[in-house]
Amino acid sequence: MNLTLKIWRQKNNSDKGGFKDYKLGGVSKDMSFLEMLDVLNEELAAKGEDPVHFDHDCREGICGMCSLYINGKPHGPQQTTTCQLHMRSFNDGETITIEPWRAKAFPVLKDLVTDRSAFDRIIQAGGYVSVNTGGVPDANEIPIPKTIADMAMDAAQCIGCGACVAACKNASAMLFTSAKVSQLALLPQGQVERKTRAEKMVAQMDAEGFGACTNTGACEAECPKGISITNIARMNREYFSAVVSSQNV
């Protein structure tokens, strides 16, 4: 395959940045999207040019490190992570536009790399449970109905890649935050901090400068892990009931 890549290049956070076109030949349809970028970077390095910076880690779709807005969609045309996207999803001779996630809360560090530590701070604000140290508790000591366990697991599938923020017209982080709120609110272990968690995580989400939710459903449609917007409704319930009943004045 021969491709034209239109890639966002930006030296650092204060640089204005802009698109640069690259011609890339000899791309196999079996390559992953990131492998295709590796090939480009090897060519650039051989020519003594600065390679294109992009985030990646596990390359098996479970870590949430890869990103990229490819041809107008987060993680490209398939509902998967960029590392699990293959070049067979593209056509020979195609022009592929690659942009970083665009959100005030995700500043561009270099090229396609954005700082997503805003998500970490939302988790730090309340996305945890307090457990006693000591002996290992017996398995199944706490009864949890299968349906509830499944719902919690579905929410816990979120890998925090930020595709929801990238896809949302408001750059809202409600799908991410709601998945993390839901995962713990559904389980007995999450009850201790339940109200405070909802209040603090929502407050941190706002403080980071993410937008509000318009219920367009774009996040759910683009999420590589299929996180449902029913979680957003649950977060709203959690938050509204927390603010009227918690002890936090």
Add this chain to the structure above:
Amino acid sequence: MSWVSKTLSSTLGKKLLMALTGLFLILFLVIHLIGNLQLLFPDNGESFNLYADSMANNPLIRIVSIGNFAFILLHVLYSIMLSRHNNISRPIDYAVNKASTNSSWSSRNMGILGTIILIFLLVHLKGFYYEIKFGEMPTVDYAGVTYKNVFAIVAAAYSNVLYVAFYVVAMGFLGFHLSHGFASAFQTLGLNHVKYSPLIQKVGFGFSIIVPALFALIPIVMYIQSL
């Protein structure tokens, strides 16, 4: 900041106000429509004029009417605040964005749709509400009692084809606004349930077609009658 103002200034709190005022305005549309359909009764406007008179003199309706204006204002103000906040949240737009593949046009353009509806509302209030309340009104006698002839000014307005076209087009925009807003309000309130959400979406879809269509029917029929 008290916990109430802190909550209402959060993104979720602002959305809560949008949802609650939106749902109230949806309810208002139903009441308004039921009243207005009396314009089509073949009694030369008598039942509509009597209805308009009873509405104008009912203290409860007056209070609800003040609330209605307040909710419209709140709905508009909070939408401006949220839109501004949302625009700031993405300072640089994508060069290529295929938003139509993941969300409906209406859901992405609620602000534009709402602005058009607001313009319609201002014209509508000036043309009818203001005239009826403060303008010089023609009168009509029923059983010896004199009433404002609201029907006459509505009929006069709807004999103008441009005015009718404006109303019909505005109702189209209202339909698109409702097609997202109805179900969206329930989602914001956290009322999402595997048993009820499909029903809410179906009702919302039906509502967004039937209610604006019936509103648009009134000026169309009255225009035809005026010919």
